[in-house]
Amino acid sequence: MTETRLPRWAGLVALPIVNILAALLLSGLLVAAIGADPWQALLVLLRGAFGYQEAIGFTLYYTTNFIFTGLAVAVAYHCGLFNIGGEGQATLGGLGVGLVCLYADALPFYLVLPLALIASTAFGAAWAVVPGILQARRGSHVVITTIMFNFIASTLMVYLLTHVLIRPGQMSPESREFLPHTFLPFAHQALAWLGIPFARSPLNLSFFLALLASVFVWGFVWHTRWGYELRVVGANPQAALYAGISPQRNIVLAMAISGALAGLLGVNEIMGVNHRLLLNFTAGYGFVGIAVSLMGRSHPVGIVLSSLLFGALYQGGAELAFEVPRVSREIVVVIQGLVILFAGALEFLFLPLLRPFVKAA
Amino acid sequence: MEALTYFALLLDATLRVSAPLVLAALAGLFSERAGVFDISLEGKMLVGAFAAGVAAHYAGSMWVGLGAAILVSVAFGLLHGFACITHRGNQIVSGLAINILAAGLTILLGVTFFRQGGRTPQLPTEARFTPITLPGAEALKDVPVLGALWSELISGHNILVYFAYAAVPLAAFVLYRTRFGLRLRAVGENPEAVDTAGLSVEGLRYQAVIICGVLCGIAGAYLSIAQSAGFIKDMTAGKGFIALAALIFGKWKPVPTLLACLLFGFLEATAARIQGAFDLTGASDAVRRAAEALPFVIEALPYILVVLLLAGFVGTATAPKAGGIPYVKER
Numbered sequence: 001m002t003e004t005r006l007p008r009w010a011g012l013v014a015l016p017i018v019n020i021l022a023a024l025l026l027s028g029l030l031v032a033a034i035g036a037d038p039w040q041a042l043l044v045l046l047r048g049a050f051g052y053q054e055a056i057g058f059t060l061y062y063t064t065n066f067i068f069t070g071l072a073v074a075v076a077y078h079c080g081l082f083n084i085g086g087e088g089q090a091t092l093g094g095l096g097v098g099l100v101c102l103y104a105d106a107l108p109f110y111l112v113l114p115l116a117l118i119a120s121t122a123f124g125a126a127w128a129v130v131p132g133i134l135q136a137r138r139g140s141h142v143v144i145t146t147i148m149f150n151f152i153a154s155t156l157m158v159y160l161l162t163h164v165l166i167r168p169g170q171m172s173p174e175s176r177e178f179l180p181h182t183f184l185p186f187a188h189q190a191l192a193w194l195g196i197p198f199a200r201s202p203l204n205l206s207f208f209l210a211l212l213a214s215v216f217v218w219g220f221v222w223h224t225r226w227g228y229e230l231r232v233v234g235a236n237p238q239a240a241l242y243a244g245i246s247p248q249r250n251i252v253l254a255m256a257i258s259g260a261l262a263g264l265l266g267v268n269e270i271m272g273v274n275h276r277l278l279l280n281f282t283a284g285y286g287f288v289g290i291a292v293s294l295m296g297r298s299h300p301v302g303i304v305l306s307s308l309l310f311g312a313l314y315q316g317g318a319e320l321a322f323e324v325p326r327v328s329r330e331i332v333v334v335i336q337g338l339v340i341l342f343a344g345a346l347e348f349l350f351l352p353l354l355r356p357f358v359k360a361a
Numbered sequence: 362m363e364a365l366t367y368f369a370l371l372l373d374a375t376l377r378v379s380a381p382l383v384l385a386a387l388a389g390l391f392s393e394r395a396g397v398f399d400i401s402l403e404g405k406m407l408v409g410a411f412a413a414g415v416a417a418h419y420a421g422s423m424w425v426g427l428g429a430a431i432l433v434s435v436a437f438g439l440l441h442g443f444a445c446i447t448h449r450g451n452q453i454v455s456g457l458a459i460n461i462l463a464a465g466l467t468i469l470l471g472v473t474f475f476r477q478g479g480r481t482p483q484l485p486t487e488a489r490f491t492p493i494t495l496p497g498a499e500a501l502k503d504v505p506v507l508g509a510l511w512s513e514l515i516s517g518h519n520i521l522v523y524f525a526y527a528a529v530p531l532a533a534f535v536l537y538r539t540r541f542g543l544r545l546r547a548v549g550e551n552p553e554a555v556d557t558a559g560l561s562v563e564g565l566r567y568q569a570v571i572i573c574g575v576l577c578g579i580a581g582a583y584l585s586i587a588q589s590a591g592f593i594k595d596m597t598a599g600k601g602f603i604a605l606a607a608l609i610f611g612k613w614k615p616v617p618t619l620l621a622c623l624l625f626g627f628l629e630a631t632a633a634r635i636q637g638a639f640d641l642t643g644a645s646d647a648v649r650r651a652a653e654a655l656p657f658v659i660e661a662l663p664y665i666l667v668v669l670l671l672a673g674f675v676g677t678a679t680a681p682k683a684g685g686i687p688y689v690k691e692r
Contacts, residue, residue: 035473131668138672140668140672144605144609149664151599155657155661159657163654284461328479330466333465333468337460337462340461341440345450345451345455346444348448
């Protein structure tokens with residue numbers, strides 16, 4: 001997609017903004033068509049996302065999930081791979097966290113936490129490494145295999161939660177609640193220890209984990225030899241081969257890191273918020289991670305910013321559905337779809353608009 | 362005899378469950394053989410099902426519903442084409458966007474129109490495709506084997522089921538025995554050659570995504586106004602992806618794809634039936650656990666089979682060579 005060499009400001013800032021505006025404009029028209037006032041809807045959405053402490057908490061809680069899945073897509077992307085198995089990898093990551101919290105809860109929190117982190121990354125990585133190996137060794141396309149692995153993961157989870165991990169004597173497919181000492185502290189609790197009052201929200205300490213992961217990805221991809229090799233394979237596998245870099249090894253490595261990052265979503269959802277294993281906690285975050293990564297130009301800074309955008313859309317959209325009854329919650333899903341369409345598939349649609357401002361193309 | 366009846370019922374269910382898979386897989390076949398990968402079969406089926414449910418409700422006619430399903434599904438196909446063919450966008454990203462858009466729009470609009478939590482109103486029988494009794498089915502009912510086969514298995518489906526299975530030889534004929542089919546396949550293998558021959562790569566690919574849209578629309582209409590009496594949110598429930606899996610498992614060829622659809626349909630029909638079908642009194646714990654897990658294994662089997670196929674453990678599948686790559690006429 002490098003048909004034109006754009007100046008940095010145009011490719012990194014102007015084009016994504018124009019694309020988002022197009023998606024929002026179309027969403028606004030849709031809201032108007034449904035019979036609500038789009039301007040009022042936008043205000044409600046913004047207030048719902050940032051207007052008060054609880055709203056900010058919710059926005060950042062969603063942001064956490066998007067950072068994990070966005071980074072996961074980005075790392076694979078730098079190696080020239082399209083990992084659309086974030087849903088499955090996050091599901092497995094959550095399973096890993098859940099198993100630790102269910103069966104290692106005799107341990108104190110400072111041991112449960114590292115175990116949960118290891119389990120979530122290991123389970124997520126394992127679920128991504130298999131498609132990675134199949135791509136590297138047998139040439140099976142990672143896009144198709146990761147889609148299939150999403151479905152296998154979801155079937156596996158339904159089986160486990162209906163027959164193995166379900167709390168006895170209960171109808172709904174959920175495990176028992178974890179012991180309270182294994183919960184990851186909420187932000188309002190942590191802030192209370194510091195003497196700062198903050199409204200209750202699902203925001204928990206995994207938000208910092210997400211920021212740490214972003215720093216890790218930045219350091220790994222751009223400042224280590226491994227990251228360099230990974231990018232070379234992504235840019236030109238042939239050149240990598242001649243430079244003595246193994247494309248196979250890097251494909252597997254990239255998928256492992258990608259899956260591990262997606263798996264960390266389980267820490268936020270299972271250990272931080274739900275405190276039990278349940279179905280569908282990935283709720284499409286894995287797919288939206290693709291949009292997040294696209295918009296963030298596969299760079300951690302961009303990913304954190306676009307995660308914040310999607311987090312605000314999620315929370316603001318929920319608020320919108322609550323305040324404006326004509327608009328249902330699925331408006332958020334529609335906006336996501338439009339953002340992916342404009343920022344991803346139709347990335348250069350509005351390039352002609354920018355032409356007058358771009359000197360030499 | 363009882364086992365035979367059970368088996369006949371199972372096959373009957375297989376034909377019904379497989380029909381939308383066949384339609385969607387053929388849709389994918391046309392698109393992907395022309396070099397446009399399409400993971401949005403699911404989304405197009407969903408919007409088709411929704412449009413059919415809405416239109417059939419307002420017009421009171423299943424034919425209007427079918428037409429609406431085709432129109433809307435083709436519109437989304439053209440969107441995919443606009444993004445991937447005209448603007449050379451990433452085909453996977455575009456497909457993903459369409460799937461997400463379809464999931465959101467159908468519920469959003471469904472709630473706006475009917476306020477029933479995303480479903481469309483229950484359709485009366487005359488606004489649905491209902492089972493057809495084929496000629497002679499009643500008369501031949503008592504003839505052993507063949508007569509029973511005709512009246513129980515072949516007869517008594519709705520017209521879209523027959524269309525789905527008739528579409529397979531039709532698709533094979535179009536793809537392998539017509540000039541259009543040759544060009545369509547060529548554009549998926551070597552677009553430069555087609556371009557050099559003076560044909561429009563973009564034009565051919567657009568025709569392919571339109572055919573894909575038509576078939577996905579029919580598959581969607583089958584779900585909402587033939588199999589059920591109205592649209593329910595997320596009613597495709599992954600069928601578009603199973604169809605995609607069948608297409609790959611069928612190695613992008615019409616007849617093997619049909620067989621893959623029948624296999625996957627059979628697995629689905631079986632999984633639905635064996636849950637709690639075994640008498641497990643006195644069975645050991647391990648047997649009981651295995652029996653519990655069996656339906657889930659069967660449910661996941663299509664996906665596992667595709668992974669094994671792609672890994673080269675059960676034959677090889679070669680995708681159309683130019684699939685997924687946008688065509689740039691001049692560099």
